[in-house]
Amino acid sequence: MAHLLGAENIGISFGTRSVLEGLSLGVDEGDRIGLVGRNGDGKSTLMRILAGLQEPDTGRVTRRGGVRVGVLDQRDVLDPEDTVRHAVVGDVDDHVWASDAKIRDVLTGLLSGLDLEQTVAGLSGGQRRRVALARLLAGDDDVLFLDEPTNHLDVEGVAWLARHLQQRWRPTDGGLVVVTHDRWFLDAVCTRTWEVHDATVDPFDGGYAAWILARAERSRQAQVTEQKRQQLMKKELAWLRRGAPARTSKPKFRIEAANAIIADVPEPRDTVSLAKTATARLGKDVIDLEDVSLTLGDKRILDGVTLRLAPGERLGVVGVNGAGKSTLLRLLDGALTPDSGRMKRGKTVVSATLTQDVKELDDVAHLRVAEVMAREGSAFQVGDKEMSPGQLLEMLGFGTSRQWTQVSELSGGERRRLQLLRLLVGEPNVLMLDEPTNDLDTDTLAAVEDVLDGWPGTLVVVSHDRYLLERVTDHQVALLGDGKVRGLPGGVEQYLELRAAMDADAAPRPTRGRGDAEGTCRGMGGGEEAAPEASEAERRRARKDMARIEKQMDRIRARRTGLESRMAELGQAQRFDELSAVSAEAGELAEELDSLELEWLEAAELAG
Known part of the structure; x- marks a missing residue:
């Protein structure tokens, strides 16, 4: 592969601290590189040096002649007087950019719903960020440097960006370097990973999953003995190997040794034990919404919604921006009262919410981190372990210093971690997290997930981070902006399919003739040909399939009810070996039921 750009023996220091030292590395055509590492280890600094935005103290960066470089920095570089249209496409005539399929795709994927004639000054911070990303992607750069491109994107936007970058160049063309904490995005887009740590860079083949496996393999070969890091890595490996098969398809090295490391690792969560503990703390009733409606201003947020949270339930919430995800959390937390319907909270419910606003730490801004935790208590229970304030702080990335x-004086990510710790040690039994991954690096995210695995209570998570949702929640629901809450037996992938179907239904029909370019310009993308309608014979087959699947689902539900009764009996008798086997069988039935529900939905759509 042809060389695009490279660094030769570069180094840089800030004060007395060396951030990068003696580095030589390069970006070749076809490289899709993810930069990972802890906050403050120099990921963004390395990116800025390679992109030519910052000069190193030592060494140099070279580029092949004619290579065009585009950068999405974390700084706002847009002219507030510009219109959105001019900020993205510049002085190019409308008929020129409107006839460019790539630009139309970028505008539709990132700026759908925005008025192209409004000025940048009137946009929110998230909207300005998306405009800056759209301007970059509308260009024809050979190398793209993206610093946290998924910030301010919802699940659908992250999926679109991943798809765009996968298709932007041929596999042997172009170069991409990206800094992001979104682990699903790293796996979907990157074929190489650079870990930045201790002023150096370690390269790995593959995305996030490959990096985790390679770290475990190297640790095994070097006989690393640090217990905390080993336990976190083993748990993360167990999750990766039990997840989608595609997660382990990229590594090029031998993984048998890594598999041996996790052979005796239990499931990330002991579901039966946690459910029993949650029931003991909460009772049978947690929070129930029955036919609830809520309007804020002139917008209908919820319309006749029924939602029941059970003891120990782990629910993920996804949805379009502005659909009311944070409002739903405030309603569940008791901060809002519904306009109509019935809302019932259990008598023992103690809820806490991690909001997107870290101003909640303003009252302790003058204290040191250790002093804040000492105020909360002298010992804390995490799963079956008792931990001191210092141990808990170290677990979530606060070293001794x-x-x-x-x-x-804490960074944004450190404030976020401390905010979450204060909530957890307050011993709520219903915990609600609103975009908890903001400003956290991948190692810290793994530590947070480890804490949540052992937390016995009901958990509700709003996040655009697919990896986190699949990792810490057992099922998901969607808010699509129409006031309804839809169950997602197929998870985040089903949500994306629903959104794609909604967009296809809402797209204008393509017109023919001279007005094509103008119509495309106004609508930011032409319509698609409607799918052919199903024949009557296909509908009949679909209805038969629905009836067959319903019978299968009824049988499985009956079997699962019997197993749940058996699990309760075994738990009371403390026959834990048998309980584990019955629990595993119940889990298999749940997976089979999810699969059948997806089949039923597909058949129902065809039946009309």
Whole structure:
């Protein structure tokens, strides 16, 4: 592959701290590189040096002649007086850019719903970020450097961006370097991973899953003995190997040794044990919404919604921006009262919400981190372990020196971690997390997930991070902006299919003749040919399939009910070996039921 750009023996320091030292590396055509590492280890600095935005203290960066480089930095570089249209396409005539399929795709994928004639000054921070990303992707750069491109994108936007980058160049063309905490995105897009740590860079083949496996293999070969890091890595490996098969398809190295490491690792969560503990803490009733409606201003957020949270339930919430996800959390937390319907909270419910606003730490800004945690208690229970404040802080990335830092001097990611810790040690039994992954690096995310695995209570998570949702929640629901809450037996993938179907239904019909370019310009993308309608014979077959699947589902539900009764009996008798086997069988039935529900939905759509 042809060389695009490279660094020769570069180094840079800030004050007395060396951030990068003696690095030599390069980007070749076809490279799709993800930069990972802890906050503050130099990922963004390395990207800025390679992109030519910052000069190293030592060494140099070279480029092949004629190579065009595009950068999405974390700084806002848009002219507030520009219109959105001019910010993205510049002085190009409408008929020129409107006839460019790539530009139309970028505008539809990132700026759908925005008025192209409004000025940048009137946009929110998230909208400005998406405009900056759209301007970059509308160009024809040979190498793209993206610093946290998924920030301010919802699940659908992240999926679109991944698809765009996968298709932007041929596999042997172009170069991409991306810094992101979104692990699903890293796996979907990247074929190489650079881990930045201790002023150096370690390269790995593959995306996030490959990086985790390779780290475990290297640790095994070097006989690393640090217990905390090993346990976190083993748990993460167990999750990756039990997840979708595609997660382990990219590594080029031998993984048998890594598999041996996790052979005796239990499931990430002991579901039966956690459910029993949650029921003991919460009772049978948690929070029930029955036919609830809620309007804010002139917008209908919820319309006749029924939702029941059970003890120990782990629910993920996805949805379009502005659909009311955060409002739903406020309603469940008791901060809002519905306009109509019935809302019932269990008598023992103690809820807590991690909001997107870290101002909740303002009251302790003058204290040191260790002092804040000491105020909360002298010992904390995490799963079956009792931990001191210092141990808990270290588990979530606060080393000994950072524990004595004033809260006012913490970074955004550190404030987020401390905010979550304060909530957890307050011992709520219903925990609601609103975009908990903001500002957290991948290692910290793994540590947060480890804490949540052992937390016995009901959990509701709103996030655009697909990896986190699939990792810490057992099922998901969607808010699509129409006031309804839809179950997603097929998970986030089903949500994306629903959104794609909604977009296809809403797309204008393509017109023919001279007005094509103008119509495309106004609508930011032409319509698609409607799918042919099903024949009557196909509908009949679909209805038969629905009846057959319903019978199968009824049988499975009956079997599962019997197993749940058996599990309760075994738990009371403390026959845990038998309980484990019955629990595993119940899990298999649940997976089979999910699969049948998907088949039923597909048949129902065909039946009309």
